[in-house]
Amino acid sequence: MRVVIGEDSVLLREGLVRLLAAGGFEVVAAAGDAEEFLKAVGEHRPDVVVVDVRMPPSFTDEGLRAALVLRRQHPEIAVLVLSQYVEERYATELLSGPPSKVGYLLKDRIADVGDFLDALRRVAGGGTALDPEVVSQLLVRRRSDPLDRLTPRERDVLALMAEGRSNSAIAAALFVSESAVGKHVNSIFTKLDLPPAETDHRRVLAVLRFLQA
Structure with missing residues (x-):
């Protein structure tokens, strides 16, 4: 299964490359900013991507907006957002599309490497993987118009x-x-x-x- 990673932290990016390779995935590219990430996806057409929310240049929501671009332009590519934050504004849009091939996990709440790899396989296989905290925050936001x-x-x-x-x-x-x-x-x-x-x-x-x- 071919993967492109979008993560600005060098240590975390290299750690993900090694972790996914050990888990049986083929990491075809690992990018440090959203523009490079989108170019890599267009070049390699992976089965699934793992992307952080906050990436250069502004470190706000470039990664999540890149994920939205992929969902629109390449719906066949599965998207797993991996972040420290719940970016409600764009997360709602990301998760309001087709309920398949999409995930949103919080870095600090991943307690088991095996569970993370299983979640990535599930998303790549057409399923979903959502951290309960993400769901909770989005539901609260939706109830409060x-x-x-x-x-x-x-x-x-x-x-x-x-x-x-x-x-x-x-x-x-x-x-x-x-x-x-x-x-x-x-x-x-x-x-x-x-x-x-x-x-x-x-x-x-x-x-x-x-x-x-």
Whole structure:
């Protein structure tokens, strides 16, 4: 079974290479950043990948976003996310797709090497492997709708954003100042857990949350 590893820690990456090789897997590539990882997957087309959530350059969620790219572009490749963190925003998207060939395990909660290898084989074989803590956090997040945090005025602003209106158009519609609208918009981003990011358009993401709800 052919594997590509995405892990920025040199010690952990080399440890995984040796562990998987000893477990009967063929590690065809091991990458230290998300871009290199995706290139390796495209070149080798492995059966399964093991990828960390936080990778260079920003060490936030590059690995998990790379996993989402793989799920969309190469659904035949199984994906096992191995991380110290539950990145709720993208984990929800990762696990909301087809319930097969996907796993999310927490590094600090893996107590047995054999169990880890069994989980990887299960994911590669078309099954799933989810740490109970991951499931618990995502269920709590789902029960607590972030939109419930918004004030009535912020909901009005978000509804107008969903119609494609600019801040000035929203201000005119609600008979408030444009600066007030800007403050409402920033508050919406904060309450919906949408931090600034070069690769994401927060206004679009906020609207998507509204439409999904």
